[in-house]
Amino acid sequence: MTISNELLDELLKGCKRPEDLLGDAGLMKELKVRLMERMLGAELTAHLGYEAGAEPPAEQANRRNGVATKRVKGSDGEVPLSVPRDRAGSFEPELVKKGQTRIDGVDDKIIGLYAAGLSVRDIQAHLEDLYGLRVSPDLISRVTDAVLDEVREWQHRALDRMSPIVIFDALRVKIRDADSRMVKNKAVYIALGVTRDGDREVLGLWIADNEGAKFWLSVMNELRNRGVQDILIAVVDGLKGFPEAITAAFPETTVQTCIVHLIRHSMNFCSWKDRKAVAADLRPIYEAPTAEEAARQLDAFEDKWGGKYPSIAPAWRRAWAEVTPFYAFSAAIRKIIYTTNAVESLNRVLRKTLKTKGSFPTEEAATKLIFLAIRNFEKGGRAVREWVAARNQLAIMFAGRFDA
Numbered sequence: 001m002t003i004s005n006e007l008l009d010e011l012l013k014g015c016k017r018p019e020d021l022l023g024d025a026g027l028m029k030e031l032k033v034r035l036m037e038r039m040l041g042a043e044l045t046a047h048l049g050y051e052a053g054a055e056p057p058a059e060q061a062n063r064r065n066g067v068a069t070k071r072v073k074g075s076d077g078e079v080p081l082s083v084p085r086d087r088a089g090s091f092e093p094e095l096v097k098k099g100q101t102r103i104d105g106v107d108d109k110i111i112g113l114y115a116a117g118l119s120v121r122d123i124q125a126h127l128e129d130l131y132g133l134r135v136s137p138d139l140i141s142r143v144t145d146a147v148l149d150e151v152r153e154w155q156h157r158a159l160d161r162m163s164p165i166v167i168f169d170a171l172r173v174k175i176r177d178a179d180s181r182m183v184k185n186k187a188v189y190i191a192l193g194v195t196r197d198g199d200r201e202v203l204g205l206w207i208a209d210n211e212g213a214k215f216w217l218s219v220m221n222e223l224r225n226r227g228v229q230d231i232l233i234a235v236v237d238g239l240k241g242f243p244e245a246i247t248a249a250f251p252e253t254t255v256q257t258c259i260v261h262l263i264r265h266s267m268n269f270c271s272w273k274d275r276k277a278v279a280a281d282l283r284p285i286y287e288a289p290t291a292e293e294a295a296r297q298l299d300a301f302e303d304k305w306g307g308k309y310p311s312i313a314p315a316w317r318r319a320w321a322e323v324t325p326f327y328a329f330s331a332a333i334r335k336i337i338y339t340t341n342a343v344e345s346l347n348r349v350l351r352k353t354l355k356t357k358g359s360f361p362t363e364e365a366a367t368k369l370i371f372l373a374i375r376n377f378e379k380g381g382r383a384v385r386e387w388v389a390a391r392n393q394l395a396i397m398f399a400g401r402f403d404a
Contacts, residue, residue, distance in 0.1 A: 037082050040093050044084045047091050062088040072101055073135070110135070110143045114372065116353065144368055151371045155204055159227045164394050164402065165194040165336060166203065167235040167258070168242065171350060173366050174359035175207070183359045184209070188370060189219070189239075192346060194336070196402070198387030202346070202374045203228075207363050213241030220249030232398050235337050236322075237261035243322065252401070257322035259286050259338045266312045278305060278312070285316070286338065291327040329397075332389035349377045 041052060044064065050056045056063055067082040083093060092098060113123045120137045127135055168191055175186045191203040203223065208215050216239065231250050236242050237258045246253050263282055270278050281301050288294035302313035316323065326334060353373040360366040384390075395402045 033079050033081060036096065040082075040096065041084055043093050044086065044091055048086060062086050062090065070096075070101070072096060078134075110140055111147065111372065114140070114144050114369065118356070147368050147372065148364060151367055154371065156226065159193075159203060159223065160195060161227055161229045162196065162401065163193040163203070163228060163231045164196060164391070164398075165233045165235065166231050167192045167194075167337075168239060169237060169258075169347065170239065171347065171354075173207075173354065173370075174357075175363055175366055176359060176361050178362065186363070186366075188366065190346070190374075191219070191223070194384055194387075196391070198384045198391060199382040200346075200378070200384060201382065202378065205367070205370060205374070207366065213244045216242045216245035217248060220245050224249055230401055232394060232401060233325075233333075233337060254325050255322050256325050256337055257319045259323070259326065260344075262316065262319060262323070265315060269309050269311045269315075274308075278309070281305065286326070288327065291324040294324075294327060330390075330393040332386060333393050335386070336384060336390055346374070346377050349373050 045051055048056065048062060048064065049060070052064065063086065065085040065087045067084050069080055069082055071078050072081050081096065083096065085091065110123060110127070113126055118126065120140050123140055124135060124137070168189065170187045170189050172185045173188050174183050176182070177184050186207055186209060189206045189208065191205075193201050193203045195201055204219075206215075206219055231246070231253045233254045233256055234242075234246050234250075235256045235258050243255050246255060263279065263286075266278065266282060267275055281304060284297040285294050285301060288297055298313060298316055306313055326337070329337070350370060350373050353369060357369070360369075
């Protein structure tokens with residue numbers, strides 16, 4: 001609708017200073033309250049069937065019954081609001097529902113601040129400083145707990161029948177154990193899939209004390225129960241029991257060790273001054289055109305560095321069965337599964353969110369925050385770069401499976 005200049009002039013007649021318009025007692029705040037009260041009155045008129053001030057139908061027992069004053073929190077702070085009532089108590093307003101005490105997306109503000117990693121105390125201070133809102137810790141907990149219903153729905157949603165690439169990764173989070181009350185390092189496992197269209201999609205997250213074949217088999221079976229029938233390539237960082245579990249659930253899947261994680265593991269054995277040289281000498285191994293050439297480069301690396309750092313080459317040889325599939329892929333596919341940009345960018349978002357938390361009181365608290373971080377990550381753009389070339393290669397290499 002268009003507001004006439006005459007109406008604007010009338011509204012702004014008494015405004016001499018900015019605070020007359022935007023202050024706590026300013027026009028904007030009063031106008032919002034008055035409009036809401038008019039809308040609530042219109043809702044009651046529709047409910048009763050007669051206008052305010054008019055006579056109700058003779059056969060109708062229900063009547064207007066004054067107003068009830070409630071205080072609601074919004075982006076303008078806390079304001080009084082007069083809500084009309086009916087005698088029968090059957091009026092259920094839609095604009096501000098019964099029992100509702102927050103408007104203007106206050107819940108979204110709380111969840112947004114929580115998703116940024118702020119503590120309950122920080123959220124309280126932030127809302128009071130910026131909006132003049134005083135909220136209790138209990139309110140913040142109730143608002144964020146509502147996210148758990150969304151988490152459950154997300155964790156059990158149906159998935160595509162085929163995932164071209166799924167990257168499995170883990171991060172460590174400090175969580176207080178429910179039985180011992182001691183803070184423990186627990187692993188949060190995340191499955192990040194790349195869809196047929198080249199979009200990144202987090203398939204799920206799981207928190208576990210210990211990994212193993214039994215745990216990973218339960219994860220694989222959960223993915224199957226949610227609709228996944230085939231995974232072309234699974235990228236994983238030496239997770240214990242994973243190859244056996246994925247072979248049991250998805251026999252045709254190619255299991256590929258994450259090259260980046262293998263390089264980082266190698267760097268753990270190096271002194272700081274040698275890291276740059278060691279990293280440069282590892283490059284010919286994973287950039288080799290064939291598995292045979294990669295094996296020769298690994299031998300050359302061991303001849304040069306084996307005496308000083310005897311643990312690096314054996315670590316590569318132990319993972320060699322999961323390294324060699326890498327050399328059968330084209331450069332376009334290698335780039336996705338080697339650099340793991342998809343999962344690394346997700347991990348950056350998660351680490352930024354989690355770094356403000358010393359520990360979590362429960363697994364549910366950790367799940368809430370990680371889920372909100374994942375949701376923010378997916379809002380920021382999910383497309384994998386240069387996917388078209390990789391997709392064409394996958395369609396040829398996995399003919400019949402990619403398009404099934």
